[in-house]
Amino acid sequence: MNAYDSLIKDLAPKKFGKTGKLWVGFLLLIIFGALACYVIQLRTGLIITDMRDYALWGIYISNFVFFVAISLVGSLITAILRLSGAKWSTPLTRIAEIIAVAAIIMAGLTIIIDMGRPERLFNLFIHGRLQSPIIWDVVVITTYLVISILLLYYPLLPDFAILKRHFNNNPKMQKWYGKLSLKWTGTITQQKLKNKSIRILSIMIIPVAFGIHTVTAWLFATTYRPGWDSSNFGPYFIAGAFVAGAGGVITVMYILRRAYHLEAYITAKHFDKMGKLLVLLCLIYLYFNINEYLVPAYKNTVEESAHLQGLFVGQYAPLFWLVIVGGLILPIIVLVFPKGRKPIPVFIVGLIVVIGAWWKRYLIVTPTLLHPFLPIQGVPESWHHYFPSLMEWIITFGTLASALLIITLLVRYLPVIPIHETAMEQGILDADKTTKQ
Template sequence: MNERETKLLKTIDMSGLGFRAWVAFLVSVLLWGVFAYSRQLRFGLIETGMRDQISWGLYISNFVFFIGISHAGTLISAILRVTDAGWRTPITRMAEGITVVALCIGGSMVLVDLGRPDRALNLFRYGRIQSPIVWDVLSVGTYLTGCILYFYLPLIPDLGIVAARPDIGGFRRGLYRALSLGWIGSPKQWRLLEKAISIMAVAIIPLAISVHTVVSWIFAMTLRPGWDSSIFGPYFVVGAIYSGAAAVVLAMCLLRRIFHLEDYLKPVHFRNLGLLLLSFSMLYLYFNVNEYLTLGYKVRGPEKVLLDRLFYGDYAPYFWVVAFVGVLLPMVLMMLVLGPKRYRDFTVPGLGVASFMAIIGAWAKRYLIVVPTLSSPFLPIQGVPKEWSHYAPSWVEWSITAAAFAAFLLLYTLLAKTFPVVSIWETRETGEPAELAPARRSHTVRNELGAGGPDHRAAGLRITVERAGCTGARRCEGREGPATDHHLDGLAGAEAGGRAARGRRQDRSSRRRNPALLSRYQAAVLPLGCGKRQQAQGIADPRDCRLGAVEGCQRPAAGLPGGQLRTEDLARPAGVRRAGHRR
């Protein structure tokens, strides 16, 4: 275990006074919420401020908010993974954590809102597919399952690293070992893992979009003024990604400060995510204008009542504060700290403040979507006392809301305590040794391959090299230069084995004639021959082998037997890919 990994694993050892006080604070807020909920269970929803006219309130707003926040992670990290944005690697873990936790909290808010939680299972016993509520149960359930998988899969190699820590206690070692599912970092495991992660990354994007669309459909499938809108799906999705991205930025700011992750969360990460957040704030503004202008231009009867209240009636203060604090101010602030060079120093704190405002605005906006519409029904509210016609959340609702936020922070803290907040293997520098398991025959090679891991094609190539008798020397990879005879021979032999093993996938001969690929191939293949020569020269540690350090490596190649070699294996050699990681 090197210094870097030790530092990244420090969060797991949190046990100081500050940590305990923080957890104790969160637990006490949570317990207060549990007490409030016990009252609600006993006396019913009469304990809330909701009544027949405004029959959904804080709980449903929280539900929509948390489901929105959950778009943070997965969507952002999945999109960045699919587009192979190298800078994502330090961020994905913390973003995916937000997703999993927010989904758990959001889902439980619906249960809290039920009048008869004891009958919640009726949803499965008598569920009717016509109902948007059932769509929600299905889509949130699927999404949660997917997100847990997507959080868990890239965690496995890190769990292996943690389980191998010498200073870890018996119980926790067992836990990590069990969770790492026997991970030793073999090329086959890397291949499987990489494939699984790719599949999940692609699958999770439509899931994430569908889940918030379906959440919006709970509202859009009604006839109510203000909800009966055909753009609610994309409007909610954009709002969700906006709030989710803001949550990621805020989490990055906080975690960076608390765990001193300045080496990983660099200004460039904030800048990139800030640009994403800025573009989504603009997109969200566009959707807001579109939604309210199309209604406001025509001023149809029931919608006019609602818009009058929102624009200059009793909800106007909230509406305009939300519009400014939630969208416009963060937008201007982000433009300032991302645009002129003069303010570049303030990028990180500026984005932190902007994303905090965006999150507050997002929460209040959910409230403004739920409550004003319900309080502006088609038939006028007549003959009921004020507390039945005006919604004011009760202390029980506020307590449960506070508990929901506390539970969110608590679960996130515990996640950070249990798992590394920054993915260790994904942020590994090129050439950094990965030490997992006790030495086995040629394990160095395997792990070296493993460290290069994500690209199973490259790994596959190295295996063939290994079979051909070469011990790899990853340190050399990625250097431009001529190939040596010997390793080309080795590769040619290895290639035969690989071909037999891999069957028809390899016959994409068009690639062989691609000069760009060939040069990339040269770059990747180059170092692989060094091992044998090293051995011959008695160099003990293959890692010491560098181009130039070993004389033979520099001898120019006679020619490239491209016809004998599968460039396909090298389409994305590890060295080329890693260059992206360092960006």
């Protein structure tokens, strides 16, 4: 068997093993639980959540912001690194795009879960007002979804052609991969067209990616509320999104490496590089955090101080400091040392970063709402606080599980490491009969 054939054998999608099946079953269980809760929510209303007139947005919204944040990694790894000529990131591009597509799909669905009247969704198109940041979000998220899917799909064309040939003993798979390959034969014209399309998409996705998260930040920053009323919010959200997304890629790449024995393709070098990248991203994010908290704390207006005290020393303090230290300081300290950039520590830090990033969004959305300009009076005592209800949690976990299921299914049927590109970089493409040289 030559190097090229063994490459294909290594990277071709594989059937789920026992662990894979258990994992899918586990995710489906959560998703069905969440669906059941959502049906109850549709019938009885958002009363099943812990949101009320003051805490009017909760984890549905912070979870939405989290998904949007995670999805930005697609543009970071595939576009920014690709355009800057960082060759080492090639094996990670597909993982990043898969995460991006899964996250942006779930971002769109999560925002619908938060709506009091989801059946009126089409009012957004019938009566949409361009003055509203929500419409901006609808426009950019849809655009980003389309570009992300294309950016996942175009590099897959040669891989689908390769897989069509590889699954010659499985007519069903062969048929599907054949259809998906859009009659790719690897002619010079096709290659040129593909490369040009990818280059255009890589450039296009950067402003759109900045757009989706800036607009998401503006959902908050366009209000008067202390904690949201900040001109720093757009870049602050984008910096945080890259941190979250990099953490996501690290986590997924480690798990896939273990599950599919991809040690030869996702090497220690990749963890080292991703570790370094994460340090850089965390430093940028730290800078924006200092801006976001220090400047209002220095001025210490009555409204800002009520909000900041809740975070620094009040009821949110334990969570706030865990998120700052775990999701921001710890990665910098651990990953700055070469020993910290070995696969296992990088994975652990990446996982903590993702969890921290989720809670960070909770801390951005919730505390602000509980410090309105006028005092909270005339409502039940429980309305003064917010913590998600059980059903809210189940539904939220359902969305997270759905994102993971989308990733899992894409990993099941797509080569997670680009076969064609890897072969090209290894210089073993000659054996590829689908590519005319």
